[in-house]
Amino acid sequence: MNHLPVGTVTFLFTDVEGSTGVLRRLGPAYGDVLVRHRELIRGAVDAHGGHEVDTQGEGFFVAFERAKDAVAAAVTAQQEHRTEQWPEGGCLAVRMGMHTAEPELGTSGYFGMGVHRAARICSVGHGGQILLSRSTAGLVDEDEVPGLELRDLGEHVLKDLVRRERIYQLVSPGLREQFPPLRSMSELARNAERLPTGTVTFFVTDIVGSRALMRSLGLARYSIMLERYEDTVRSVVAAHDGRVFEFVGDSFIGAFSGARDAVLAAVATMAALGASDWPEGGRPEVQLGLHTGEAERWRSGYVGFGLIRALRVCDAARGGQIVVSPTTESVVAGLDLYGVDLRALPERRLEDFDRPVVLYEAAGRS
Incomplete structure (x- = not known):
């Protein structure tokens, strides 16, 4: 030395x-x-x-x-x-x-x-x-x-x-x-302060069959697909005044202070994913769920039943489908959704919901 x-x-x-x-x-x-x-x-x-x-x-x-x-x-x-x-x-x-x-x-x-x-x-x-x-x-x-x-x-x-x-x-x-x-501690704290509080609409995505997709693409091409997926979701959520506060594996969790913004962001996300260029054989089938509930802040994110129920709503969706909880539907009822329709689905039971619920599918008008 x-x-x-x-x-x-x-x-x-x-x-x-x-x-x-x-x-x-x-x-x-x-x-x-x-x-x-x-x-x-x-x-x-x-x-x-x-x-x-x-x-x-x-x-x-x-x-x-x-x-x-x-x-x-x-x-x-x-x-x-x-x-x-x-x-x-x-x-x-x-x-x-x-x-x-x-x-x-x-x-x-x-x-x-x-x-x-x-x-x-x-x-x-x-x-x-x-x-x-x-x-x-x-x-x-x-x-x-x-x-x-x-x-x-x-x-x-x-x-x-x-x-x-x-x-x-x-x-x-x-x-x-x-x-x-x-990525300093102070900047992370400021970002946490920007997360909405009170009544929040949670936005959750997941890739259907991600393990099989990883095996078919191989790690290199799967990683390219995952990066494109992440960039697309983050940019659309930000453009609609949402905040992504967690991204784990192939699942995003975001939060919106306005339920209508969340619905419009969900439809725009699906459209953007559909229009993206993907590796051959690597187009992801994404399920998306929205639920509005009380936000319990914890550190840089949230905890509580509102978030848990949003995860369950996402699990109820098929690949390429946006599913909206009855709470979110009631909040946006009567609002102009700019060409987006919410169509009732058959009543069903979901884990962590007290009773059977009627979910809604969000889709743009053809």
Whole structure:
């Protein structure tokens, strides 16, 4: 460890976003992608005087004597990852985080809160994004590096760290500029606050026969299908003022403050899924259920019978069918549903409902 810089040091942490999904898609070919990823990171680090401290899996921990060298290495690595000719389904998106501190250096490497802060900053970013702490940003701004811009993303609470950190995004020509909100503890809390409360309409989807579909497609093509499915559902729900608060396996759970918005989002989701391009033999049969009930908030989501009943309503649907609970139907009765009809289905018993219920099928008018 004698070769590592001491005194004021800028740490750079990198990690690959969604690496498990890439591994599923590529299988054994992922090994070649990982080798090339490491070559690109190490080449950029070496070219700008960095010192590799550690690497685990796809992630790197690097130290630099100067903040501007760390920034130059990060920009180079991101640019080369963007222009690399990755195999289909194997494009790697790397998130990066930096922090400048005065760490302790022992026989096994660096230690101290500065190391943890740099790692936490990296962890809240997105693939393709470069994040800087306040201390690193101050040094970079002082050097006035041509062609670089620092975008203030505000103060954030980072996991296991007491002091808030003001985080900046590095903007450079040729790099992606727009990203979702950071994954910091404070941002997660703000997102939870945006979830509707009181009486909520729950929106639940599931893929019928997902295991058989996975076997027929194989993991690589199934993962591509699943990503397209996720992107479609999320975008339609957001366009109708809904909030997706959980996505597990092939099932989405969202919440709407307005029942009519939920009904319209459900019909629009089915239409969007039907119009999407899917891998050959990989069109999913999606069942969708809506139920309106009292929302019991818990951490970043909900608990209670309202949510449980929404899951049961979804289970009652066939593939390609939208089923609406009688509670939701009564809330939207008399409202203009803009060409959507609710058709009564035969009375039936559902688990977790007190009595037999009449469900409704939602469909656009032909």
